[in-house]
Amino acid sequence: MPARRRKSNDDSATRTALLDAAEALMLEEGYAAVTSRKIAAKAGLPNAIHYYFDTMDELFIELFRRGADRSLAQQEEALRSPQPLWAFWDLLRDRKNGDLNTEFVALANHRKAIRSEIAESSRTFRRGQLAALARVLEAPRSATAFRSPEAVVLLLSAVSRFLIMENAFDLDTGHEEVVEFVDQCITEIEGERAGTRQH
Amino acid sequence: MPARRRKSNDDSATRTALLDAAEALMLEEGYAAVTSRKIAAKAGLPNAIHYYFDTMDELFIELFRRGADRSLAQQEEALRSPQPLWAFWDLLRDRKNGDLNTEFVALANHRKAIRSEIAESSRTFRRGQLAALARVLEAPRSATAFRSPEAVVLLLSAVSRFLIMENAFDLDTGHEEVVEFVDQCITEIEGERAGTRQH
DNA sequence: GTCTATAGCTGGATAGAC
DNA sequence: GTCTATCCAGCTATAGAC
Numbered sequence: 248m249p250a251r252r253r254k255s256n257d258d259s260a261t262r263t264a265l266l267d268a269a270e271a272l273m274l275e276e277g278y279a280a281v282t283s284r285k286i287a288a289k290a291g292l293p294n295a296i297h298y299y300f301d302t303m304d305e306l307f308i309e310l311f312r313r314g315a316d317r318s319l320a321q322q323e324e325a326l327r328s329p330q331p332l333w334a335f336w337d338l339l340r341d342r343k344n345g346d347l348n349t350e351f352v353a354l355a356n357h358r359k360a361i362r363s364e365i366a367e368s369s370r371t372f373r374r375g376q377l378a379a380l381a382r383v384l385e386a387p388r389s390a391t392a393f394r395s396p397e398a399v400v401l402l403l404s405a406v407s408r409f410l411i412m413e414n415a416f417d418l419d420t421g422h423e424e425v426v427e428f429v430d431q432c433i434t435e436i437e438g439e440r441a442g443t444r445q446h
Numbered sequence: 447m448p449a450r451r452r453k454s455n456d457d458s459a460t461r462t463a464l465l466d467a468a469e470a471l472m473l474e475e476g477y478a479a480v481t482s483r484k485i486a487a488k489a490g491l492p493n494a495i496h497y498y499f500d501t502m503d504e505l506f507i508e509l510f511r512r513g514a515d516r517s518l519a520q521q522e523e524a525l526r527s528p529q530p531l532w533a534f535w536d537l538l539r540d541r542k543n544g545d546l547n548t549e550f551v552a553l554a555n556h557r558k559a560i561r562s563e564i565a566e567s568s569r570t571f572r573r574g575q576l577a578a579l580a581r582v583l584e585a586p587r588s589a590t591a592f593r594s595p596e597a598v599v600l601l602l603s604a605v606s607r608f609l610i611m612e613n614a615f616d617l618d619t620g621h622e623e624v625v626e627f628v629d630q631c632i633t634e635i636e637g638e639r640a641g642t643r644q645h
Numbered sequence: 646g647t648c649t650a651t652a653g654c655t656g657g658a659t660a661g662a663c
Numbered sequence: 664g665t666c667t668a669t670c671c672a673g674c675t676a677t678a679g680a681c
Contacts (some may be wrong), residue, residue, distance in 0.1 A: 397620030409604030421596030
């Protein structure tokens with residue numbers, strides 16, 4: 248059987264507009280607001296969601312992939328920069344990616360098709376991170392405490408996601424302190440940050 | 447107006463049974479499966495949810511508070527133990543608490559009443575953690591890298607939640623490494639772990 | 646006091662209109 | 664090829680049965 252039925256209208260402008268509306272809804276009101284009726288209303292288009300997407304699962308998966316592709320490109324750019332660790336940390340802390348991701352993780356709790364999509368995508372992201380950071384940590388100036396790229400990548404990912412999550416609940420106890428701590432660690436590994444912060 | 451209407455049957459056995467069923471459903475199938483019909487079916491009781499709870503929000507809030515009270519008691523016990531940092535870390539990594547918490551955080555995305563409940567509860571937990579760990583970190587043997595209790599608490603919380611979340615997606619790259627790293631850090635601060643691990 | 650039946654809404658999917 | 668009308672399921676909440 249074919250892995251996925253391909254439609255003739257796979258890249259129509261309408262389809263893209265529907266995905267854009269779905270993404271906006273997801274960010275503004277959460278995934279629960281992403282229903283066929285609301286997407287069409289938001290896009291100002293007739294409700295023909297099921298003409299463009301077989302099921303809502305298909306729509307969500309496509310939306311996720313579109314965002315993941317975008318983010319992966321950003322990540323590769325960051326990891327190619329002169330200070331990959333600083334660039335990676337800044338990217339992780341970027342609110343826009345984090346918020347969408349949070350919604351998809353929540354969505355995965357009750358849409359199994361999304362779950363495997365996220366897992367597979369996460370592995371791809373992690374592979375790229377490890378390949379790049381292994382090189383950084385091999386550099387002679389690296390402190391011995393940070394020899395394991397796996398641990399460093401996981402720590403940075405965990406902290407950034409936690410900060411974003413807590414922000415959503417208006418919590419910020421310890422945020423400054425931990426950011427300062429991470430900044431110090433990165434400085435030890437990669438030297439002072441060159442250039443300006445994005446946020 | 448009264449902040450919350452109090453019912454005569456606030457602690458009836460039926461009410462407790464319904465909360466138990468709701469909790470089990472939440473753990474087994476996710477919060478989306480926690481509907482009035484399914485709770486009643488799971489409990490083997492007639493569907494009189496709205497006799498015992500005015501709204502589903504009320505049920506969820508009560509379920510959250512029940513779990514939070516239980517967890518807070520566990521946390522206080524852990525922080526009173528001879529090795530509060532080790533006990534705290536073990537508690538954080540306990541799957542049962544983490545899984546329920548994950549569901550409530552997701553639920554908060556589309557139930558605003560839950561959001562403020564979680565935020566308030568988090569502040570209470572964090573206060574207790576900081577009070578206890580500030581004492582631990584004052585001890586002379588503490589390495590200078592861990593002077594900020596806010597940062598230490600946040601790091602441990604972030605890492606434990608991230609590990610639990612990734613587990614739900616069958617991801618475990620770097621998990622061993624980071625656990626080993628945290629164990630080393632705790633050993634530096636609080637010495638070798640005495641006694642046995644719970645998991 | 647406890648539970649049942651049902652109203653009223655919203656959603657995904659589909660048959661078929663144009 | 665594009666869109667609309669409608670079906671049916673599942674939910675919360677309520678009115679009222681017993």
